[in-house]
Amino acid sequence: MKKNALAALYEKDGTKKVLSSLISILAGLLVGGIAVLIVGLCNEKISLTGAWDGIRIIFAGIFSTGRDAAGTLTWGFNAVNLGNMLFRATPLIMTGLSVAVAFKTGLFNIGAPGQYLISTMVTLMVALSIPSESVPVGIIWLLAFLGGMLAGALWGAIPGLLKATLNINEVIACIMTNWIAANLVTWMFDISSFKNVTEGTKSGYIYKTTFNGVATPKLGLDQLFPGSQVNAGILVAIILAIVVYIIMEKTVFGYELKATGFNFNAAKYCGMKENQNIILTMVIAGALAGFGAGLLYLTGIEDWETTISSVPAMGFNGIAVAFLGGLSPIGSILSAFFIQYITTGGGNVDLQVYCSQISSLISALIIYLCAFVGFFKYFIQTRLRKADERKAAKAAQIQEGGEDK
Numbered sequence: 001m002k003k004n005a006l007a008a009l010y011e012k013d014g015t016k017k018v019l020s021s022l023i024s025i026l027a028g029l030l031v032g033g034i035a036v037l038i039v040g041l042c043n044e045k046i047s048l049t050g051a052w053d054g055i056r057i058i059f060a061g062i063f064s065t066g067r068d069a070a071g072t073l074t075w076g077f078n079a080v081n082l083g084n085m086l087f088r089a090t091p092l093i094m095t096g097l098s099v100a101v102a103f104k105t106g107l108f109n110i111g112a113p114g115q116y117l118i119s120t121m122v123t124l125m126v127a128l129s130i131p132s133e134s135v136p137v138g139i140i141w142l143l144a145f146l147g148g149m150l151a152g153a154l155w156g157a158i159p160g161l162l163k164a165t166l167n168i169n170e171v172i173a174c175i176m177t178n179w180i181a182a183n184l185v186t187w188m189f190d191i192s193s194f195k196n197v198t199e200g201t202k203s204g205y206i207y208k209t210t211f212n213g214v215a216t217p218k219l220g221l222d223q224l225f226p227g228s229q230v231n232a233g234i235l236v237a238i239i240l241a242i243v244v245y246i247i248m249e250k251t252v253f254g255y256e257l258k259a260t261g262f263n264f265n266a267a268k269y270c271g272m273k274e275n276q277n278i279i280l281t282m283v284i285a286g287a288l289a290g291f292g293a294g295l296l297y298l299t300g301i302e303d304w305e306t307t308i309s310s311v312p313a314m315g316f317n318g319i320a321v322a323f324l325g326g327l328s329p330i331g332s333i334l335s336a337f338f339i340q341y342i343t344t345g346g347g348n349v350d351l352q353v354y355c356s357q358i359s360s361l362i363s364a365l366i367i368y369l370c371a372f373v374g375f376f377k378y379f380i381q382t383r384l385r386k387a388d389e390r391k392a393a394k395a396a397q398i399q400e401g402g403e404d405k
Contacts, residue, residue, distance in 0.1 A: 021324050021331070025338065029059065032365045061345030081344055083221070083228020087299075089340040091116075093237040094292030095318025096325060096332035097244055098285045103327050104248060105281040106261030111159055111174030112289045113315025114181035115152040119290030121185045123148030123297055124206055124304060128194050132213040140214050141298055148294040149287045155181065156286020157279060164275035170282070178311045189304070196303070210300030233295035238333060240291060245329035257281055289315065 033055050040051025053073055057064055062081040065074045095112045102109035127144035159173035189195070189206055196205045209215060219232040248254035260267040260277040268274045292314065296302055321339060325331025 018326065021326055021335070024324060028365050028368075032361070033059070035361060035365070058342070058345050062341055064345075079225040080227045083225025083230035085337070085340050085344040086221075086225070086234045087229040087231065087301075088344065089336045090233045090237045091292035091296040091314050092317060092321050092336035092340060093241060093333055094288050094295065095315050096321030096336055097241055097318075097329055098288040098292070099318045099322035100325065100327045100329065100332055101244060101248065101257075101288065102281055102285040103322065104261055105257045105277060106264065107160075107163070107170050107278065107281055107285075109156070109159075109174060109282065109285045110171050110319070111156065111177050111282075111315075112285070112318050113311035113313075114174065114178035115155045115286040115289035116293045116312055116315045117178075117181040117185045118155040119148035119152035119293035120297055120304060121188055122151035123290075123294045124194065124209065125188075125192070127209040127214045127298060128207055128212050130212075137213050137215075140212070141216070144209070144214065144298055145291075145294040149290040152290020152293070153283045153287035156282040156284075156289070158282075160279040160282030163282075164278045178315075182311050204305055206304040208300050208303045209298055214298065215300035216295070216298050229299070229301050231299055233299060237291075237295060240288070241329045241333050244288070248329065289318070292318075 036055050036058060037051050040054050056073065060075070062085055063075050063078055064081070065076045065078055068074050095116060098112045098115070099109050123144045126147040127140060130140045130143065132140060155177060158177050159168075159170045162168040162173045163170045192206075194206045196207050196211075216231045216233050218230075219235065221230045221232065221234075222228070224230075248258065256267070256272050257277050257280070259270070260272060260274050260281075264274055267277070296314075297304065317339065321332050321335045324338070325333070325335035
């Protein structure tokens with residue numbers, strides 16, 4: 001029996017992934033909204049109306065333009081919020097790609113934070129050590145960017161090698177490299193000459209790249225989003241995501257990587273270099289995480305704090321971005337925008353009413369529910385299969401009835 005176009009579209013794997021992600025988002029927003037409402041109602045300073053305002057600000061605060069004379073929320077195009085959202089989403093896209101590419105090859109790259117850390121160190125050291133008086137800042141920017149990428153790739157190769165040669169679980173190897181990176185980066189910066197000694201309040205930080213005149217160009221985005229931090233980094237991230245999509249979906253190399261992840265033994269018997277593919281996958285994943293670090297810290301806006309030996313949340317948030325985006329490079333762009341959209345909106349809440357962690361709570365709930373994307377996809381597939389079985393049984397009954405006559 002032929003299926004109509006809508007049913008055929010509904011049964012496509014891509015459609016199931018999109019629906020699963022949307023269900024996760026809606027569930028996260030619902031639970032988060034209830035949490036915000038409860039927090040607001042438990043606070044004596046506000047009423048139900050105030051709690052409703054809190055929900056609207058968190059979920060749509062990126063379009064908030066403040067309040068009018070009567071205290072009513074006003075809405076419109078907020079160039080600063082939108083630009084800052086794009087700026088903060090840039091490294092999220094790259095760490096999401098890092099996790100997604102590895103997972104396509106059957107590897108769980110939980111080492112993105114360590115790869116991001118090592119790349120940050122190399123990026124900043126290169127950007128600050130080459131004298132801008134004798135070398136054009138554009139060349140310094142490119143060298144620092146590529147240096148960070150190479151550092152991330154080499155750091156990602158470590159768990160890849162351990163997996164390919166000794167069959168050591170990549171999750172364990174990645175956790176190990178994460179904490180080695182955290183302490184190594186802190187130690188290297190502590191003994192370096194890059195500490196900020198010119199600003200008293202920044203003694204525990206590394207100089208921004210603008211100290212050496214290095215910064216990512218705006219390419220006119222500052223005219224579209226005046227007053228925001230957005231720059232050309234977001235364009236680079238989107239282009240890289242598209243390149244990754246083409247490689248993974250339209251090339252023989254990408255097919256072999258996915259085949260290795262889908263069935264390791266089958267790939268081996270087909271003549272594919274399965275161990276080489278594992279190593280290359282982790283190298284690519286590390287390089288993508290390195291791109292994320294470079295695109296953030298080469299802006300000259302962010303500075304690196306050396307007083308805490310920890311792994312950055314940016315790497316772990318990439319896991320949520322990857323799964324919410326259906327492990328698709330294009331999906332990673334959209335999911336990174338969404339997660340940063342909620343985070344940016346939550347930053348606009350009244351801190352006299354809500355605690356500063358309220359937006360983090362909402363993001364955490366959505367990120368947590370991202371883990372159920374696979375469950376929702378399985379649920380949709382099960383429903384479709386049962387529907388097909390019922391249709392087939394009904395068709396069989398009709399056919400049998402016709403034959404009896």
